[in-house]
Amino acid sequence: xxxxxxxxxxxxxxxxxxxxxxxxxxxxxxxxxxxxxxxxxxxxxxxxxxxxxxxxxxxxxxxxxxxxxxxxxxxxxxxxxxxxxxxxxxxxxxxxxxxxxxxxxxxxxxxxxxxxxxxxxxxxxxxxxxxxxxxxxxxxxxxxxxxxxxxxxxxxxxxxxxxxxxxxxxxxxxxxxxxxxxxxxxxxxxxxxxxxxxxxxxxxxxxxxxxxxxxxxxxxxxxxxxxxxxxxxxxxxxxxxxxxxxxxxxxxxx
Amino acid sequence: xxxxxxxxxxxxxxxxxxxxxxxxxxxxxxxxxxxxxxxxxxxxxxxxxxxxxxxxxxxxxxxxxxxxxxxxxxxxxxxxxxxxxxxxxxxxxxxxxxxxxxxxxxxxxxxxxxxxxxxxxxxxxxxxxxxxxxxxxxxxxxxxxxxxxxxxxxxxxxxxxxxxxxxxxxxxxxxxxxxxxxxxxxxxxxxxxxxxxxxxxxxxxxxxxxxxxxxxxxxxxxxxxxxxxxxxxxxxxxxxxxxxxxxxxxxxxxxxxxxxxxxxxxxxxxxxxxxxxxxxxxxxx
Ligand SMILES: Nc1ncnc2c1ncn2[C@@H]1O[C@H](COP(=O)(O)OP(=O)(O)OP(=O)(O)O)[C@@H](O)[C@H]1O
Ligand SMILES: [Mg+2]
Numbered sequence: 388x389x390x391x392x393x394x395x396x397x398x399x400x401x402x403x404x405x406x407x408x409x410x411x412x413x414x415x416x417x418x419x420x421x422x423x424x425x426x427x428x429x430x431x432x433x434x435x436x437x438x439x440x441x442x443x444x445x446x447x448x449x450x451x452x453x454x455x456x457x458x459x460x461x462x463x464x465x466x467x468x469x470x471x472x473x474x475x476x477x478x479x480x481x482x483x484x485x486x487x488x489x490x491x492x493x494x495x496x497x498x499x500x501x502x503x504x505x506x507x508x509x510x511x512x513x514x515x516x517x518x519x520x521x522x523x524x525x526x527x528x529x530x531x532x533x534x535x536x537x538x539x540x541x542x543x544x545x546x547x548x549x550x551x552x553x554x555x556x557x558x559x560x561x562x563x564x565x566x567x568x569x570x571x572x573x574x575x576x577x578x579x580x581x582x583x584x585x586x587x588x589x590x591x592x593x594x595x596x597x598x599x600x601x602x603x604x605x606x607x608x609x610x611x612x613x614x615x616x617x618x619x620x621x622x623x624x625x626x627x628x629x630x631x632x633x634x635x636x637x638x639x640x641x
Numbered sequence: 642x643x644x645x646x647x648x649x650x651x652x653x654x655x656x657x658x659x660x661x662x663x664x665x666x667x668x669x670x671x672x673x674x675x676x677x678x679x680x681x682x683x684x685x686x687x688x689x690x691x692x693x694x695x696x697x698x699x700x701x702x703x704x705x706x707x708x709x710x711x712x713x714x715x716x717x718x719x720x721x722x723x724x725x726x727x728x729x730x731x732x733x734x735x736x737x738x739x740x741x742x743x744x745x746x747x748x749x750x751x752x753x754x755x756x757x758x759x760x761x762x763x764x765x766x767x768x769x770x771x772x773x774x775x776x777x778x779x780x781x782x783x784x785x786x787x788x789x790x791x792x793x794x795x796x797x798x799x800x801x802x803x804x805x806x807x808x809x810x811x812x813x814x815x816x817x818x819x820x821x822x823x824x825x826x827x828x829x830x831x832x833x834x835x836x837x838x839x840x841x842x843x844x845x846x847x848x849x850x851x852x853x854x855x856x857x858x859x860x861x862x863x864x865x866x867x868x869x870x871x872x873x874x875x876x877x878x879x880x881x882x883x884x885x886x887x888x889x890x891x892x893x894x895x896x897x898x899x900x901x902x903x904x905x906x907x908x909x910x911x912x913x914x915x916x917x918x919x920x921x922x923x924x925x926x
Contacts, residue, residue, distance in 0.1 A: 439827060441823055441826060441827070470831050470832060471831060474826075474829045474830065474831050475829070477826065477827065477828075477829050478829045480827075481827070482823075482824075482827040484820060484823070484824065484827075486820055488818075488820040488821060488823065488824035489824070490821065490824070490825075490839055490843075491843065491920045492842050492843055492917075492919050492920045493920065494920075501828065501838065502828035502829060502830075505830070505834065505838060506828060506829040506830055506834070507829070534919070534920035535920065536920060550828065551827070551828070554828055554829065
């Protein structure tokens, strides 16, 4: 029997008194595109950040590729992994941020080669060839030597996607990748993501682009107040939601 | 009523008119007054008890030139030590480890809280506290032999500078967006690598102007090392006037050299700033 690529079990995350995630359980299967939707503050970003360990969870567990994230079980207790081991686990996920977070002092090409050369210690010329290929793939072959400040928002986000892909992750996390973009630039980023989805990449996408979700997602998860309210095939959740809260959300955003 | 397409009448045509030049009386009067004051000061100095021939003779005297070399060597080395310590202490201060944090805070508190000249004297007189220093069983030496004026000045100036530089560095690191740190982590970087490769290079842009300031202060602060016999510019100038009693002339010589050095440093700082402005729009144009 095959196992899901990501298994999230009874995860809770608190910020002080506030429960940002409350008993969240979810499977993500290899090759699947999952879209996470929900109102502002419902915990979507927090869930992604827990998966790539930018945030630590307070209860429950997340398994990626069969490996428990962030902690090791030993003698009936959980022990936190070292920073080094967490860094190694992070290499399995690529993250694309809402506000791009490109390194402004490095060119587009250098942004992409930074991880493979510095973290993975791979050979510079081989990495460079791959990076140029990635830039071509996101339609920015001509911008290799441009600094982020010289690129439009859409171009910056496409470089950011290439930067994440350069680490050869098995899972790509997108946190509202188009919501900081001018409307006319949204399409070019979504096109890159569609191509990525077709290539078989496993993706978790937090988005307000319901059209994208309808077209690309295999599964849609609706979150509210830190919990998963409804989850299912994209056409079902978006087209014929079962839960009242999902219905209310969908009718509000359309 | 608003007519459909004609502009309203009654507004004169301004095309072809220029902005008139105003006479700026106040600027002329104040400039004249300032020139008058400057002339009076210059006259006072020209007629005062100053032998200008001594100034020009000693301006390039060997001892003075050696002094300026020693001053610059000390300023550069102490600044390097200061920046190294500053970076390390700033990183310690921003670390989650409470022990490192309080050690760093204590260092800054101690060395910013006492006068620099006192610290120099303490380092120089360390032999009074520890007659011999060394690693037990491996190596030891008499402190008076080790703690030369050079080493005492370097430690005194550098360690003191580190306390100030750490605050400048900390401010620079805090000025870098937290998203940069997260993006670095997301591509698998550890804390230190993210600091070195991503955060510090961006912080440099912010810290160079204040560090330039600090370096200029450092050049002048080396003159305090004259009290512990380090042969820098002021110390050597003093030695000459102890012999020939031309106090003011030699102080003017030293002053001119300090001014010259500081004047050269300012454009150097601009070059550095440009180097670290890589990727900012201003340069990209
Ligand atoms: N670092 C933090 N400290 C305190 N509270 C936080 C922190 N991060 C998130 N929260 C809170 O947790 C809740 C969930 O936040 P999260 O960013 O996951 O929401 P979201 O679903 O991504 O919303 P949005 O659509 O606005 O991005 C919010 O109420 C937020 O205020
Ligand atoms: Mg969010």
